[in-house]
Amino acid sequence: MADEILVNCSPLEIRMALIENGVVQELSFERVAHRGLVGGIYKGRVVRVLPGMQAAFVDIGLERSAFIHIHDIEYIQHQASPQALSIASSGQVAMDHTHTPLIQDVLTEGQSLVVQVVKDQIGSKGARLTTALSLPSHYLVFMPHNQHIGLSQRIENPLERDRLKSLLESLVTQTTASGQSGGGVIARTIAEGMDREVLGSDLTFLKKMWSSIEKKIIYSQPVSVLHQDLPLYLRILRDLMRPPVQRVLVDSETHYRAMLDFAKEFMPGFEQAIELYVGERPIFDLHNTEDEIKKALGRKVQLKSGGYLVFDQTEAMTTIDVNTGAYVGHRNLEETIFKTNLEAAHAIARQLRLRNLGGIIIIDFIDMEDEEHKRQVMRTFEKFIERDRAKTKITQVSELGLVEMTRKRTHESLSRLLCEPCPTCYGRGVTKTAETLCCEIFREIIREANIYNASEYRVIASQSVVDRLLDEESSNVAELEAKIGKTIQFQVEALYGPEQYDVILL
Numbered sequence: 001m002a003d004e005i006l007v008n009c010s011p012l013e014i015r016m017a018l019i020e021n022g023v024v025q026e027l028s029f030e031r032v033a034h035r036g037l038v039g040g041i042y043k044g045r046v047v048r049v050l051p052g053m054q055a056a057f058v059d060i061g062l063e064r065s066a067f068i069h070i071h072d073i074e075y076i077q078h079q080a081s082p083q084a085l086s087i088a089s090s091g092q093v094a095m096d097h098t099h100t101p102l103i104q105d106v107l108t109e110g111q112s113l114v115v116q117v118v119k120d121q122i123g124s125k126g127a128r129l130t131t132a133l134s135l136p137s138h139y140l141v142f143m144p145h146n147q148h149i150g151l152s153q154r155i156e157n158p159l160e161r162d163r164l165k166s167l168l169e170s171l172v173t174q175t176t177a178s179g180q181s182g183g184g185v186i187a188r189t190i191a192e193g194m195d196r197e198v199l200g201s202d203l204t205f206l207k208k209m210w211s212s213i214e215k216k217i218i219y220s221q222p223v224s225v226l227h228q229d230l231p232l233y234l235r236i237l238r239d240l241m242r243p244p245v246q247r248v249l250v251d252s253e254t255h256y257r258a259m260l261d262f263a264k265e266f267m268p269g270f271e272q273a274i275e276l277y278v279g280e281r282p283i284f285d286l287h288n289t290e291d292e293i294k295k296a297l298g299r300k301v302q303l304k305s306g307g308y309l310v311f312d313q314t315e316a317m318t319t320i321d322v323n324t325g326a327y328v329g330h331r332n333l334e335e336t337i338f339k340t341n342l343e344a345a346h347a348i349a350r351q352l353r354l355r356n357l358g359g360i361i362i363i364d365f366i367d368m369e370d371e372e373h374k375r376q377v378m379r380t381f382e383k384f385i386e387r388d389r390a391k392t393k394i395t396q397v398s399e400l401g402l403v404e405m406t407r408k409r410t411h412e413s414l415s416r417l418l419c420e421p422c423p424t425c426y427g428r429g430v431t432k433t434a435e436t437l438c439c440e441i442f443r444e445i446i447r448e449a450n451i452y453n454a455s456e457y458r459v460i461a462s463q464s465v466v467d468r469l470l471d472e473e474s475s476n477v478a479e480l481e482a483k484i485g486k487t488i489q490f491q492v493e494a495l496y497g498p499e500q501y502d503v504i505l506l
């Protein structure tokens with residue numbers, strides 16, 4: 001079965017699911033309101049030059065003027081006149097880096113300036129700008145204004161660094177020779193291990209995109225938007241439209257049209273792969289996508305063998321615990337454990353992608369006696385995580401049999417994206433028992449009784465706490481009343497959470 005992508009569009013968010021062999025393997029969400037301006041390229045107008053700060057305010061069409069510092073002005077573009085197309089790429093004057101010029105010598109009020117947003121506007125602070133433009137794709141970053149070829153520092157293997165460097169040099173030479181615009185390029189961490197075809201198509205894409213921006217630089221009037229960082233439904237095309245993905249199904253006519261236009265301009269040949277979904281069922285009912293999202297947010301994942309996985313995500317790491325089901329016969333215990341671990345290896349590899357877990361991950365498979373079984377479980381797990389687009393690395397199997405691994409990813413995990421700490425337990429995942437709360441309430445009443453002289457007390461708490469006070473704790477309550485010489489009333493507040501209560505002095 002060919003791989004396909006489902007795109008679900010609504011006014012608030014865009015959701016993407018990557019389906020491999022009929023099974024959901026990856027999810028991405030983008031909330032429309034959270035799309036920032038970072039990466040956007042504008043033809044702006046300098047509104048004020050501030051010699052004191054060596055900076056300037058630039059109008060890029062936002063509510064507040066954006067800010068640029070002299071250090072972020074690398075090139076002054078000849079951009080005002082549409083004299084010749086070639087000027088935009090070759091006619092930039094690189095500034096002398098041996099000494100920083102003064103802002104008042106570089107910019108004048110009213111002048112137009114091509115800038116890119118590097119930091120969103122926050123509160124009363126305007127957006128921060130640079131003139132050193134860069135265009136990112138999935139694997140590469142293209143810099144139209146320089147000839148630098150670089151690699152992410154996080155690619156560590158020296159052999160891989162050499163391979164990527166010469167591959168990029170050859171790609172840059174090849175694409176420039178075939179008439180595409182020149183410029184520098186940086187391989188992102190995720191480019192590690194990628195072949196010529198993948199990186200080449202990324203670079204060609206970026207150069208096409210740059211040449212369309214170049215035309216806009218020349219012909220647009222300030223103040224205007226020249227380019228915005230791609231929304232999710234277009235990034236999907238840029239990042240995923242290559243074999244084995246053969247089809248993209250999208251459920252909105254508007255987005256479908258936009259995707260077609262985009263493919264026509266930047267990825268010719270891929271238009272046929274994009275289809276408008278007109279089915280009656282919601283698109284995320286296909287391949288049980290909606291159910292899989294629900295499961296990927298749960299702490300527990302049930303396995304067919306009766307076992308289950310438990311996921312715990314903390315600030316520092318994610319731990320995954322593999323458990324056997326409740327009814328394990330004694331006769332084939334080792335065999336049952338082996339089968340459960342094999343199934344877990346598959347399920348964990350899939351959940352890592354679905355949940356988009358990153359950083360340090362520690363997996364506690366069920367202990368096995370048989371060395372061959374241990375090897376087979378590890379081999380199975382390694383085979384499954386190979387298909388992950390994010391870079392994974394098993395760092396070690398500890399003495400206690402814990403599998404330690406890392407996973408590099410570029411976005412937040414699914415749960416961080418969609419959820420917030422529970423307001424009832426404040427993210428602890430547990431709440432105090434009614435018994436613990438009764439103890440606390442007793443202590444509070446004793447403390448108050450020692451300080452104040454109230455005529456009576458009223459305890460307002462959740463149903464379960466009041467029930468306990470009136471039932472199991474009733475003799476203790478009577479004892480407390482005798483001790484403080486006051487009566488205590490109880491009142492249920494249905495809106496209170498299990499840990500919420502008030503002791504009121506009347």
Ligand SMILES: [Zn+2]
Pocket residue numbers: 422423424425426427428429430
């Ligand atoms: Zn909770």
